[in-house]
Amino acid sequence: MKVYITLVLLYWKLVLSTAAESSDFPSEKYQSYLQFPRISFGGRFKANVATGNNVPKNFDNDNFFHYDRFGTFQGGKNEWNSEGTNDFLLMDCYVTSACHLDGRCTDEASVDKICGNSLTDSEFSSFAKIVDVDTAFQLVPEIWGMKLRVPGFFRGELRPSPLHFYWKRGTGTDDSGYSGIYHSTVRNITWEAGSNSSLVIKQMQDRMQYLESVELSITYILDAYHVEGSKDFAIGRILGVIGISGPLAPQVSVWGRSLAPLFPVSEQSKDSTANGTVPHKSRSFRHRRGKEETSYLFVK
Secondary structure, three states, X not given: OHHHHHHHHHHHHHHHHHHHHOOOOOXXXXXXXXXXXXXXXXXXXXXXXXXXXXXXXXXXXXXXXXHHHHOEEOOEEOOOOOOOOOEEEEEEEEEEXXXXXXXXXXXXXXXXXXXXXXXXXXXXXXXXXXXXXXXOOOOOOEEEOOEEEEOOOEEEEEOOOEOEEEEEOOOOOOHHHEEEEEEEEEEEEEEOXXXXXXXXXXXXHHHHHHHOOOEEEEEEEEEOOOOOOOOOOOEEEEEEEEEEEOOOOOOOOOOOOOEEEOOOHHHOOHHHHOOOOEEEEEEEEOOOOOOEEEEEEEEO
């Protein structure tokens, strides 16, 4: 029996060592927020979006007037927040847990002093801005100029990135029923005096030095955003995780290809493949109301 167990252990040792040497096996240099150590946070955010920027005609310099942002332009409304500032800021946001290198997690400050501390933004500068880079595609807003800080532990700058996976997850009929995910990195990190008092932060520092990494990996989810007519106007909920960004980890990534074949290649007509194109069916969403459409794209 002992010989059998020994052989089994040797077999799995060989399998794992071979996998670790394989190019298909994820290297520790790809480490991200998915691995330990990491911290979780949660709270609220405010996005005072300027909906006048949603109107393409407002970018017509030859016909633009300053007062148009408060009213209409050539018969087109500036939507529900024409006086918005595009400010994006965190509100009542705190570190909710710390997960150490061994996988054990805690939400108690007595175990890890970073737990319960606030996560703030732009303490010493103006607020970050949330913008739609393309007025014709308003489902991937980017956040620019964001600075994150856990006072006494660390601070850094959030690398701008677009929103991913805009989808309906709640019961609200307006934007409060929708959600989206941001994935990015925190760069230009400064470790503050209290970092030595937190085990998870000390492990992050040691791990980053070992991996020769200089950035943190961050992913956060936004949802329950309230628009006009609500007492919590322009306020939503944020939940996220911060870990280590390995030197080979992508700064921004998407989950696979968003296009799916309409039907098997063997069933495609000769007309559709004669010029080397293949029909695909994709999913798209209308801005704000999220009405799902089916569209067909011909992909080389």
